Amino acid sequence: MSADPPLEPAAIQSALAALPGWSVDGDSLTKEYTFADFRAALVFMMQVGFEADAMDHHPEWTNVYDTVTVRLRTHHAGNKITAKDITLATAMEKIVTA
Numbered sequence: 001m002s003a004d005p006p007l008e009p010a011a012i013q014s015a016l017a018a019l020p021g022w023s024v025d026g027d028s029l030t031k032e033y034t035f036a037d038f039r040a041a042l043v044f045m046m047q048v049g050f051e052a053d054a055m056d057h058h059p060e061w062t063n064v065y066d067t068v069t070v071r072l073r074t075h076h077a078g079n080k081i082t083a084k085d086i087t088l089a090t091a092m093e094k095i096v097t098a
């Protein structure tokens with residue numbers, strides 16, 4: 001068994017209650033963040049990027065001007081959602097609401 005087993009759907013749904021704007025898309029957690037401008041989007045990516053790297057758990061994301069679209073899944077768990085994805089999504093929410 002992997003150290004990070006895929007979460008059951010019920011566990012994902014209960015975690016989503018505390019993650020506004022996040023949803024399940026296939027086997028990933030996803031959210032589209034919109035910022036004031038490109039610079040603010042870039043600051044978010046830098047802050048999250050350092051935290052994600054410290055966690056050794058990295059987002060898949062795209063940036064177009066003021067928008068960052070995030071997809072979270074765990075490669076080592078067959079590309080399924082694990083507790084690490086919930087932890088990283090929670091860290092992103094703390095960063096945007098700080």
Ligand SMILES: C[C@H](O)[C@H](O)[C@H]1CNC2=NC(N)=NC(=O)C2=N1
Binds near residue numbers: 057058
């Ligand atoms: C060796 C290193 O721990 C792994 O490759 C890490 C890096 N970042 C990761 N990020 C994500 N999203 N899933 C992983 O399984 C993963 N594994």
